[in-house]
Amino acid sequence: MILPKSNRLSSEQIAEITAIVGEFGCKIQPIVGAVRTIYAIVGDERDELMINRLEGLDYVDRIDRIQSPFKLMDKRSDLASHRIKLGGVTLGEELLVIAGTCTIDPKNPNYFYETAAAAKEAGAHVLRGGVWKPRTNPYAFQGDVKSLDILMEASRRTGLPVDTEVMEDSHIKLALDAGVHSLQVGARNALNYSLLRAIGRAIAERDTCVLLKRSIHMGPLAEFISAAEYIAAFGNPNVILCPRGTTPTLDGYRNHPDESITPLLKEKTWAPVVVDPSHSVGKATYVPACALAAVAYGADGLCIESHVSPSHGIGDDPKQAVTPDVLALIITQAKQLWTLRRTTAVK
Ligand code: PEP
Ligand code: MN
Numbered sequence: 411m412i413l414p415k416s417n418r419l420s421s422e423q424i425a426e427i428t429a430i431v432g433e434f435g436c437k438i439q440p441i442v443g444a445v446r447t448i449y450a451i452v453g454d455e456r457d458e459l460m461i462n463r464l465e466g467l468d469y470v471d472r473i474d475r476i477q478s479p480f481k482l483m484d485k486r487s488d489l490a491s492h493r494i495k496l497g498g499v500t501l502g503e504e505l506l507v508i509a510g511t512c513t514i515d516p517k518n519p520n521y522f523y524e525t526a527a528a529a530k531e532a533g534a535h536v537l538r539g540g541v542w543k544p545r546t547n548p549y550a551f552q553g554d555v556k557s558l559d560i561l562m563e564a565s566r567r568t569g570l571p572v573d574t575e576v577m578e579d580s581h582i583k584l585a586l587d588a589g590v591h592s593l594q595v596g597a598r599n600a601l602n603y604s605l606l607r608a609i610g611r612a613i614a615e616r617d618t619c620v621l622l623k624r625s626i627h628m629g630p631l632a633e634f635i636s637a638a639e640y641i642a643a644f645g646n647p648n649v650i651l652c653p654r655g656t657t658p659t660l661d662g663y664r665n666h667p668d669e670s671i672t673p674l675l676k677e678k679t680w681a682p683v684v685v686d687p688s689h690s691v692g693k694a695t696y697v698p699a700c701a702l703a704a705v706a707y708g709a710d711g712l713c714i715e716s717h718v719s720p721s722h723g724i725g726d727d728p729k730q731a732v733t734p735d736v737l738a739l740i741i742t743q744a745k746q747l748w749t750l751r752r753t754t755a756v757k
Contacts, residue, residue, distance in 0.1 A: 411426060411448055411450055411451065411473065411474040411475075411476060412438075412448065412449040412450075412451065412464060412470055412473055413448050413470070413471045413472050413473070413474060414447075414448070414449070414469055414470055414471060414582050415469055415470070415471045416447055416469065417446045417447065418446075418447045419447070419449070419469065419561060420562045420722065422495070423469055424438065424440075424449075425469075425696060425725075426467070427449065427464065427467070427470075429755055430460065430463050430464060431451055431460060431464075431578055433460070434453070434454075434457045435453055435454070436451050436452060436453030436454070436455060436460070437451075437452045437453060437581070438450070438451065438452070439452050441444065443646065449559040450476075453509065454477070454563070455475065455476065455477055456475075456477050456478075456479060456481065458479075459476075459482055461473055461598075463530040468678075471706065473574075474704070475595065478645075478678075479632070480632075480636070480638075480639050480678075480679065481634050481639070481643075482639055482642040482643060482647055482678070483635050483638050483639045483642055483647075483649070483679045483681055484679060484680075485676075485677070485678060485679055485680050485720055487680070488640070489647050489680065490680045491680075492647050492680065494619060494647075494648045494649075494650060494682055495617075496533030496535070496536055496549070496571060496591065496592060496619050496648075496650075497534075497570060497571050497591075499535050499711075500712055501650065501682035501684075501710045501711065503711075504683060505705065505710070505711055505712070505745055505748040506535055506536070506682075506684060506710060506712075507533060507534045507535055507536070507710030507711060507712055507714070507741055508534065508535070508537075508538050508573055508592075508621070508684065508711065508712070508713040508714070508742070509529040509532070509534035509536075509537070509538060509713075509714045509715075509716045510522070510525055510526060510529055510534075510537045510538035510539045510572075510573075510715070510716060511525050511538075511539050511540070511715065511716070511717045511723055511724075511727055511731060512539055512540055512543075512688075512715045512717075512723065512724070512725040512726035512727045512730065512731065513539070513543055513551065513553065513557075513723065513724040513725035513726070513727060514540060514541060514553075514557035514560050514561060514720075515573070515723070516554040516556040516557045516560065518722070519560045519563075520581070521526055521561075521717065521718060521719065521722060522557075522560050522564055522725070523560070523563070523564055523567060524717045524718045525716060525734070526539075526564035526565075526567065526568050526570070527567070528566060528716070528718055528737075529568075529570075529734065529737065530568045530569075530570055530683055531734070531738070532716075532734050532737045532738035532741055533701075533716075533738065533741040533742070533745075534570070534716075534741070535570065535571075535664055536570060536571050536572065536591070536592065536620060537561070537565060537568065537570045537571070537572045537573070538572070538573045538574065538594070538713060538715075539555060539557070539561050539564070539572065539574060539593070540557075540574060540725065541553075541554070541555065541557040541558045541561060541574050541575075541581075541585075542555075542573070542576065542577055542581050543551050543725055544575070544577060544596050544598045544599070545725070548723040550725075551724055551725065555584065557573060558574075558584060558585065558588050558590075559588075560624060561574055561588075561590070562588050562589060562590075562602050563729035565589075565591075571591035572588070572590055572591055572592070573591065573592035573593075573594050573619075573621055573713075574592075574593070575588055575593075575594040575596045576593050576594070576605075576609070577596070577599055577605070579607070579608055582609060582612045582636075583612070585623045586612060586613070586616075586618065590618075591608055591618060591619065592618065592619040592620065592621050592650075593613070593618060593619075593620050593621070594619070594621045594623065595609065595620060595622045595623060595637075596623050597623040597624065597625050597654055597689070598625070599625075600622060600623055600625035600634070600637050601625045601627060601628065601633070601637065601739075601752055602622060602627065603637075603640060604629055606637055606640035606641055607640060607644065608624075609641055609748065610640060610641040610642070610643060610644025610645065610646060611644045611645075613641075613644075613645075613648075614644050614645030614646050615645055615646070615675060616646065617648065618646065619649075619650060620622040620641050620646070620648060620649045620650065621649040621650050621652050621713065622637060622638055622641070622650065622651055622652060623652045623654045623686065623689075624635075624651070624652065624653045624654055624668065625637075625654070626655070626656045626657050626665065628656075631671065631678060632678075633677060634651060635651075635675070635679050635681070635736070636676070638651060638679070638681055639725040647733055649681055650681065650682050650683070650684050650710075651675055651679070651681050651682070651683045651684070651709075652683075652684050652685065652686050652713060653668045653669055653672065653683065653685050653686070653690070653704075654668075654685075654686035654689040654690055654713075655667050655668055655669055655689050655690035655691070655692075656668050659719065663690070663691045663692060663696065664689065664691060664692020664693065664730075665689060665690055665691070665692060666687055666690075667687070667690040667691055667703070668683060668690065668691065668698050669687070669700065669703050669704035669707050669709060670683065670703075670707055671706060672704065672707040672708045673708050676708060682710040682711065683708070683709050683710055683711075683712055684703075684711035685700075685704035685707075685709040685711075685712055685713070686711060686712075686713040686714075687700035687701040687703075687704055687712060687714060688713070688715035688726070688730050688731070688732075689715075689726070689730070690725070692729060692730055693729055693730065694720065694730055694731060694733075694736070695730050697714065697715075697730070697732050697736075697740070698732070698736065698740050698743075701714060701740045701744055702740075702743060702744060702747055705744045705747045705748050706747060708751070711746060712740070714732065714740065715727065715730050715731045716731050716732050716733070716734060716736075716737040717731035717733070718734060719734070720732075720733065
């Protein structure tokens with residue numbers, strides 16, 4: 411729908427927009443109001459090139475799309491009935507819990523093995539652990555490929571699938587060759603379209619999942635869903651959206667918790683939402699409340715950093731990781747709330 415700046419377009423302007431949409435197999439249908447006339451684009455209006463050209467006309471105020479720009483991730487797309495399975499859970503049917511350390515310590519693998527066993531015992535379905543780490547400080551520990559073996563060994567020992575962050579082509583290949591079940595796109599890379607494309611290509615036709623974190627630089631939710639669309643467009647729609655806190659607006663939490671966007675995402679996309687309360691608040695004491703808030707907002711799962719001995723951890727673990735007993739409590743309460751919500755939520 412074309413909304414012009416003036417109340418009516420001149421015949422020359424109508425001729426110009428008719429010619430542009432005609433190149434893309436569309437027509438223009440004026441909708442004449444008492445004061446203002448708007449112009450419907452009849453046909454498939456999703457061609458970005460067409461929209462781009464129309465938006466560039468100085469007499470056009472804006473284009474309102476009737477059709478969704480998300481061909482695959484939209485709630486009304488053909489994929490709307492697609493269900494993602496991970497860790498024995500069909501998302502949407504049971505609360506999914508991903509848990510493990512922020513970073514895997516390559517020198518002390520037992521911390522990860524013990525954390526993995528404890529996470530399983532607490533009820534987690536998927537193990538997480540950072541092999542390669544995106545660190546703000548270039549001198550901070552950047553991860554170590556040796557940790558990939560530790561991650562996969564923990565997977566064998568527990569029988570749980572694993573999730574780890576990939577930041578470049580070589581990571582994608584190594585992780586997939588090792589058998590990683592879920593590739594994480596971190597908050598710093600969720601707007602890295604070449605990485606999203608590379609992941610999409612690498613996992614096309616595989617049952618690998620992607621845990622796509624929300625970038626702190628993302629504004630409108632369409633940016634988040636478009637990032638998921640990039641991956642799905644290459645042939646794998648197993649994309650899980652992960653709000654993880656956005657730029658902090660107050661002193662206290664590490665980030666501004668954004669679990670409240672869950673219902674808004676669910677209005678637009680069929681993609682499941684797994685909230686990361688750990689990075690959202692950045693301090694272990696606040697994680698349980700944020701986790702439960704996420705479930706109250708309708709999250710399909712949680713991704714929680716946990717460590718058997720947080721003070722011996724690396725990266726976020728000393729501050730952020732919850733101990734296995736706290737993890738177990740969060741999982742118990744989150745599951746109860748999830749069931750309560752499913753059975754008694756106000757519609
Ligand atoms: C992480 O999961 O440890 C991490 C670095 O996450 P984020 O990209 O959300 O900061
Ligand atoms: Mn972390």
